Amino acid sequence: MFALDRHASFFQHSLRMLPHHYTQTDTTRLALVFFCVSALDLLGYLPVGNRQCSSKSKITKIDVDHWREWVYSTCLLPTRDAFRCSPATAVPQSTSSQHNDQIDYDVGHTAGTYFALCTLIILRDDLSRLDRAGMMRWLQKCQRPDGSFAAGVLQSKNSAAGSDDNCEQKFGERDLRFGYCAAATRWLIGGDLLARKNVVADISIHQVFGYIRSCISYDGGIAMSPYTEGHAGGTYCGVGTLRLLSQGNINKVLGDAVVGDIIRWSIMNQVYAEIEQEAESEDEYHSEPASFSSSESPLLRGPVVDRPAGFSGRSNKAPDTCYSFWIGGTLEMLEIPGSLNRGSLWLSDIRASVMFLLTLTQNPIIGGFSKIAGTHPDILHSYLGIAALAMCAETIRQSGGPEKFVKAPAELDVVASILPLQPLDGALCISTSAKQYAEELRSKWENE
Amino acid sequence: MHSVKRERTSAKAREERRRREAGKIVEYKALVDKVLTSRKNQNYTPDALSLTTTLLKQNPEYYTIWNYRREILTSIFLAQPAETIQSHIDNELQFLFARLMEFPKCYWIWNHRKWCLETSPSPPWKYELGLVTKMLERDARNFHGWHYRRYVVQGTEQATGKSLVRPEFDYTTTKIKANFSNFSAWHNRTKLIPRLLKEEPDIDARNFLDNEVNLITQAIYTDPDDQSVWLYHRWLITSDDIVKLSSDERKDLLNKEIKSIQELLDVEPDSKWCLQSLAFYKCLLASLAGKAVESSVVGYLDKLQDIDPMRKKRYEDWKVQL
Numbered sequence: 169m170f171a172l173d174r175h176a177s178f179f180q181h182s183l184r185m186l187p188h189h190y191t192q193t194d195t196t197r198l199a200l201v202f203f204c205v206s207a208l209d210l211l212g213y214l215p216v217g218n219r220q221c222s223s224k225s226k227i228t229k230i231d232v233d234h235w236r237e238w239v240y241s242t243c244l245l246p247t248r249d250a251f252r253c254s255p256a257t258a259v260p261q262s263t264s265s266q267h268n269d270q271i272d273y274d275v276g277h278t279a280g281t282y283f284a285l286c287t288l289i290i291l292r293d294d295l296s297r298l299d300r301a302g303m304m305r306w307l308q309k310c311q312r313p314d315g316s317f318a319a320g321v322l323q324s325k326n327s328a329a330g331s332d333d334n335c336e337q338k339f340g341e342r343d344l345r346f347g348y349c350a351a352a353t354r355w356l357i358g359g360d361l362l363a364r365k366n367v368v369a370d371i372s373i374h375q376v377f378g379y380i381r382s383c384i385s386y387d388g389g390i391a392m393s394p395y396t397e398g399h400a401g402g403t404y405c406g407v408g409t410l411r412l413l414s415q416g417n418i419n420k421v422l423g424d425a426v427v428g429d430i431i432r433w434s435i436m437n438q439v440y441a442e443i444e445q446e447a448e449s450e451d452e453y454h455s456e457p458a459s460f461s462s463s464e465s466p467l468l469r470g471p472v473v474d475r476p477a478g479f480s481g482r483s484n485k486a487p488d489t490c491y492s493f494w495i496g497g498t499l500e501m502l503e504i505p506g507s508l509n510r511g512s513l514w515l516s517d518i519r520a521s522v523m524f525l526l527t528l529t530q531n532p533i534i535g536g537f538s539k540i541a542g543t544h545p546d547i548l549h550s551y552l553g554i555a556a557l558a559m560c561a562e563t564i565r566q567s568g569g570p571e572k573f574v575k576a577p578a579e580l581d582v583v584a585s586i587l588p589l590q591p592l593d594g595a596l597c598i599s600t601s602a603k604q605y606a607e608e609l610r611s612k613w614e615n616e
Numbered sequence: 617m618h619s620v621k622r623e624r625t626s627a628k629a630r631e632e633r634r635r636r637e638a639g640k641i642v643e644y645k646a647l648v649d650k651v652l653t654s655r656k657n658q659n660y661t662p663d664a665l666s667l668t669t670t671l672l673k674q675n676p677e678y679y680t681i682w683n684y685r686r687e688i689l690t691s692i693f694l695a696q697p698a699e700t701i702q703s704h705i706d707n708e709l710q711f712l713f714a715r716l717m718e719f720p721k722c723y724w725i726w727n728h729r730k731w732c733l734e735t736s737p738s739p740p741w742k743y744e745l746g747l748v749t750k751m752l753e754r755d756a757r758n759f760h761g762w763h764y765r766r767y768v769v770q771g772t773e774q775a776t777g778k779s780l781v782r783p784e785f786d787y788t789t790t791k792i793k794a795n796f797s798n799f800s801a802w803h804n805r806t807k808l809i810p811r812l813l814k815e816e817p818d819i820d821a822r823n824f825l826d827n828e829v830n831l832i833t834q835a836i837y838t839d840p841d842d843q844s845v846w847l848y849h850r851w852l853i854t855s856d857d858i859v860k861l862s863s864d865e866r867k868d869l870l871n872k873e874i875k876s877i878q879e880l881l882d883v884e885p886d887s888k889w890c891l892q893s894l895a896f897y898k899c900l901l902a903s904l905a906g907k908a909v910e911s912s913v914v915g916y917l918d919k920l921q922d923i924d925p926m927r928k929k930r931y932e933d934w935k936v937q938l
Contacts (some may be wrong), residue, residue, distance in 0.1 A: 185634065185637060186637075191674060191675050192676070195677050256680070259680055260655075262656050262657070271683070386806055387847045387851075392759075395766065397803050438926055438927070473926075483843050484797065504933065515929045515930045515933060516929075517926040517927070517928075
């Protein structure tokens, strides 16, 4: 059964304090805040918007205000045109006039900005404290000539005064993730509307499309960067970027054949869980074995076709909780030409996917979800597990109910237990009600 | 009464844990403050370097500190002879090696390593290739490793003026012969082949393709359940990046492969990859020839719904699209 209240507890505790092995995630603290706040939103625990909040929730308006103010006070830059990804990069500069060429590292971060905006939208902030036009100008600076986006831009202190572009340096990895964050940011702040009104120039959309196309891999998936393997995270970011920039006209940008390939690749990455899955060397955060005994699903001992089946991130890899979201989200965003059904998530085996998450990687004692069975739950996998289940719940509702997704009557309650989850928007990875609020803001800005 | 006692103990244990964690947080924050103050005070001395070493050991993801470390090293290197610089760089590379063992996926560690090579008076490209080969042996799917390998190969080529495409291609052959299931090796091959054919124009491209098809067929017959070999086969048969085939040549190739896969299917009637590939290639053949899809394809899709029920809906959808 989906342990809804346990999960709510897990996220609330995480917002208060995290154990020391989260030290390495300190530089993306805002991501963790977003995951917790958005999870609580999907679980129905946030007193925001018009919906009824769960009667079990003890979260108050004071908490909501506190979280919102924390984002603003620790992560919004003084220029109000970008957010940091964490208070950790608010590094002090030398005030001595001797070394004017010291680089200012306290700059905006594209991923941090995405996480901040989503969190604020979920908390129903109207973003009026932001310099939205300034944010668009900053985003433009983050775009590289090849169409990809950087994490941010650095410049040295003395160049700022003369705004000498030659002293600017884009930093961060070169892959699809920051393009996704930039596309989402642009939509959330109504940047496209500002560009349409000629208040600011737009980012180069044509070049973004070009970069994404260059990442399409021969295996059908989209890679994180050119030359690498098709990857579920890269595919989600690529498709999500296209969705956010092209008003959903993905087939027009990529062509039907490529879209068909992506759907095929995604579906083929649903794989049955094995009985004994060893933690691969990937799991550097959780080298100690879990202190609880993992809920070994009796389904694993039955016939193969009844087993739980999660999603893997690349060909020939083992399933991992988060890929239920990266692939599920990709499928949710892609339409099959001529099909009456919404999206293409319904092509996957929803029952097997739900069973994978609920019986293998869910932690019903502590709350949260782990990457694979038998390891500790962490915030990222917990949030993405819930986001994936929220999309499954919506598909189940649209298909007429959980009865269609069980193989035995005993499974009905289990599958139905995810239905209280709020529906999720696949492209933005926030609840549809939060997205609706964002649309109201955009409407307001359009009419200004 | 028992439950009350248990509750108190677990609350006490939780408080104890919270206090321990809070202590660690205080310690970590104090170290961070020290390092950041050091930078604020323009401290670029070896002492500052040690401070960053301590912090980076705890948190290699704190990229600002790597930036500060590079500032310190740059300052130390000013007006120093090449041997001194090289000796510092060698120490850095050792330090990074230890970090990589603990955090093989941390982008900033790989990034600092690149900076070391670019700053080094004589970059040890041969050693780096050996290192990345070892890392890929530990984890053949680590794409940081493959990324870095491409970087080292490029660096070596620039330093020596000689192309490494042939030895790299041979490296993937070795990896594949050791284990047909090495997806990353097959993947790398798809990137190397077009380059190889361009750089060695006396290779008969058509002959090369036929040899590759033979190789992949061996792999398929050895392990027909492995997804990676079928994906590679599909690329070989359909790609224009290897050799430009005329429409007739392409149709001939498809027919030949369809026959080959059919033979395997006769031996392994429940092979889902055989059935999927046959369905796909027959559809492709039909569209090239401008004809209707063969009726056998419907049979394959029906069978697939039986043996691969997870993807039942996908096969149903495929039938509808025929």
